[in-house]
Amino acid sequence: MDNYFVILPISGAALCFVLGLFTFFRDVRHPLNIGFALGMVSLAIIEAGDAIVLLSNAERQIALPGIRLTLIGQAILPAAWLLFSIVFARAGYKKILSRWTPVLLGTAIVSLFFVLMVGSSKFISISLSGLFILGPVGRYFYIYLLLGLVLNLVHLENTLRSSSSFNRFQIKHVIFGVAAILAFFIYLSSQALLFRTLNIRTIPVISVVILISTTMIAIFIVRHRLLSVDIYISRYVVFNSLTVLIVGFYLLTVGMITFGIKSLDLPFNYFFTTLFIFISILALVMLLFTDRLRRKVQLFINRNFYKHKYDFREQWMETIEKISTKMSLDEIQRTIIEMVSETMGAKDIRLWLYDPVSRDYLITMDKLVAANRHISRTHPLVQHMKKHMGPFMINEFLNNRHNKDINVLKEETKAVLCAPLVVGQEIIGFILQGDNPAGEPYGQDDFEILKAMTTQSAVQLKNIRLTQDLIAAREVEVFYRMSSFIAHDLKNLTNSLSLTSQNARYNMDNPEFQRDTINTINNTVSRMKGLIERLSTIPKALELKRENVELGGLIRNAIKKIALPGTKSVTITEEIDGVPPVYVDPQAMETVFLNLLTNAYEAIMGEGEIRVRASESHGNANITIADNGTGMSGDFIKTTLFQPFKTTKKGGFGIGIYQCKTIVEAHNGKFEVESVEGKGTSFTVRLPVGEGIRSV
Structure with a gap:
């Protein structure tokens, strides 16, 4: 055989080895990548052995090791491609792999057995005329190879048939490429079993088949990243057997052709005849998978073998x-x-x-x-x-x-x-x-x-x-609740500005009052702007901007902002020193204290007192705001007080206490209330001390 043919197996070996490494290192732990890489390596070994045979120039001592190396590569084929074929493009491949593990192990053991037996004369030997004769072990090997490759083709067929139109376009070139290689080795196995010899004249054809198929696989894997497609397999027993039917029909046809050639002593060129058979079979398989013909076959089977057209x-x-x-x-x-x-x-x-x-x-x-x-x-x-x-x-x-x-x-x-x-x-x-x-x-x-x-x-x-x-309704509800919070805060700030306006009538000439008024207005306007900005970008949950805060200063700021019209005689007493700092959102927590102070003031009719006390116990900072106003009934506290948009106050939103409870609980705190009708109410805010505290 001409030596220039040796470039074919060398090129095939290099291409298979590089593609196998490229795929393997994309995900070294995935069984799909491992199976594909092993399959490519087995083809590279086959091509390396074929290259040695072609370089031997029919010298038996050199050609025999090459043949044995080729047989080692062929022995690896069933196990390697079985691992690939059962997980390729399969959704839930881990369950499939666990079910097929015994078969995989059995195939690997049988492959290993034949690898170890390659050196035996019962496997392969050379006759005096230079023919490579299969021994009994060799014949069993090719039966095993034929059956193993048919099983691989069945799996690939199932994957292709169960894929959607979109996924089928993505994976079909890889499946056709792998299937073409495996089908050609089924053809070679049948030839070896029929003639009980290995013919080195098929080596260039093998290399051409591997080069064409592997190039097609490589292009589509690199371009489309095909190893990540997921497909659920739909099992139709009749269609699953199509691969077996094709292989069976092929073997019967090959047997008849071989018998005719031997009987009639017909001359033929082995290279071109074999290549023609491969191309014809590949074209036949691709024709069988065209949508129109596939649909006609499916309708024929359904119409003639089943009562109904569909299961x-x-x-x-x-x-x-x-x-x-x-x-x-x-x-x-x-x-x-x-x-x-x-x-x-x-x-x-x-x-x-x-x-x-x-x-x-x-x-x-x-x-x-x-x-x-x-x-x-x-x-x-x-x-x-x-x-x-x-x-x-x-x-x-x-x-x-x-x-x-x-x-x-x-x-x-x-x-x-x-x-x-x-x-x-x-x-x-x-x-x-x-x-x-x-x-x-x-x-x-x-x-x-x-x-x-x-x-x-x-x-x-x-x-x-x-x-x-439902999600949209919940988002509207969140928007309504948060906007109600903001509207309630705006109402309190408006009351503060109203108080400043009233006091300005009597103290406008007082320089100290002017400075306090300007500061109050600046602070109030700044808070109102912040509230309006929050209204335009309301979050789905309460957002807190925490920092280390001295509670005493925070409470005093809230007391300064409370509106105390001259129609009532209310005094505020405070005991708020000596409490350690807490890690809170100062603006949100000031809103809590301002709401509670405002509610306490509004609960007092005529004369009264608001008592503000802070203490530490059991790892909590406790802030109590109590009044001697009208108080609340137990039923009202139990059923209504903490419900949003429910109020007994004329012109109220019914949101203040609900907002206070929400803010306190967002700080991992507790919000408690005690009240007696006609005697007054006491609200207690308990905030954890030391939680989230950061050194400054």
């Missing part, structure tokens, strides 16, 4: 499994389209969903003209859906009538079938579907399976919409 129970369970895990409208739209496409074979599938804002049916995942992207509730197609409430053929609905709106929609979408998504009596969307690629008209089985899928999809869509509405 309704399995399809229903698969629909529930795929749909129930989707929690966004975009995800569920893609899933619905993929399921209908996969189940019914149609390609032109479009989904419209009802939009509560525009009150039209909208399509977002397609580029249609504007008139067809927004379909009104009064559209004749929608009106017919409300009467029919199930899948129907568009032509039967038209019944030779001319309707401009429907004809325009039908012409652009190429739709022949319409299926509404119904929950109760509500149509929350609809599907328009194109022709059956097999050319067969849709029947009752198609309508029933489509209705089952759209019903389950409609329920999940409705649940997602209700969940979104």
Whole structure:
């Protein structure tokens, strides 16, 4: 054989080795990467052995080690590619791997046995004429190799058949590349078993096959990052056996051709004949996986071997499994389209969903003209859906009538079938579907399976919409509650400005009062601006800006800001020194004290006293604000006091005490109340001392 052929196995070995390393180091712990890398290394070993054979120039002492190295690579093939094929593109691969672990271990042990036996003359030997003769162990090896590679092809076929249209485009080139290599080695195994010899004339063909297939795999792995695709496997026993049927048909054909060649003594060129057979088989496999032919085969099997066109129970369970895990409208739209496409074979599938804002049916995942992207509730197609409430053929609905709106929609979408998504009596969307690629008209089985899928999809869509509405309602509630807090604070600040305005009438000429008034106004305006900014960007939860704070100074600031009109005679006494600092939001905590002081003042009729006391006990700073006002009943405290927007005060918001409790608890504190009707009320704020304190 010409020496220039040696460049082929050398190139193949280098390409396989580099691709294997590249994939392995992307994730050295993932079984998929490990399996692919081992598979590539096994091919590299095969190519290295073939290169040695070609370089030997038929010298037996050099060629035999090369052949044995090739056989070692072939022995690794079933175990390595089995690990790859059972986890490639599989969702939940860990469970699958655990189920197949015994088979993997058994395959690895058998492969190891044959690797150890490669050096035996019972495996391979050289005749005087230079032929490599298989011994009994060698023949058992090729039976094992053939069966192991068929098992790999079955797994790859299952993955490809169970993939959606989108995922299939991503993974099919990798699967075709790996499958082509494995199928060619099945062909070589059959040749070895038929002739009981190994023919080195196949080496260049092997290298060409590996180079073509590995290059295709490498391009799509590097470009599309294909090893991260996840697919749920759907098991149809009849279709799973297609690989076995193809291999069985191939072996029968090869046997007949071989018998004919031997009987008729036909001449042929081994290189080009073998390469032609490989290309023909690869083209046949790719043809079998075209959508139109695949759909025709599926319809033929369903029509002739099953009572119903679809396995309704399995399809229903698969629909529930795929749909129930989707929690966004975009995800569920893609899933619905993929399921209908996969189940019914149609390609032109479009989904419209009802939009509560525009009150039209909208399509977002397609580029249609504007008139067809927004379909009104009064559209004749929608009106017919409300009467029919199930899948129907568009032509039967038209019944030779001319309707401009429907004809325009039908012409652009190429739709022949319409299926509404119904929950109760509500149509929350609809599907328009194109022709059956097999050319067969849709029947009752198609309508029933489509209705089952759209019903389950409609329920999940409705649940997602209700969940979104609930989240929106909660956000509105949070906005209302926080804006009420802010409005309550603004009310207190307004009272403070009102008091300053009243006092200004009598003290305007007093320089000290003027300075205090300016400071009060500046501080009040600053707080009001801050509150307005918070109102424009209300958070979903109370945000605290904590710092080390002396409680005494904080309480005195609140006392200064309280509005004390001259209509009452109220005195404030304080015992607030000697309490350690606490780590709090000073503005929020000042709001608490200002609310409590204001409530205490408003509870006093005529004359009274407000007592403010601070102390430390059990790791807490305790601030008590008590009055001798009207007090509250036990029932009111138990059922109403801490409920927002409930108040007994004229013109009040009913938010102050609720706000105080919320702020204190946000600081990991406790908020307590004691009250006796006619005698007064005492509020106690307990804040942890030392929690979060930072040195300054």
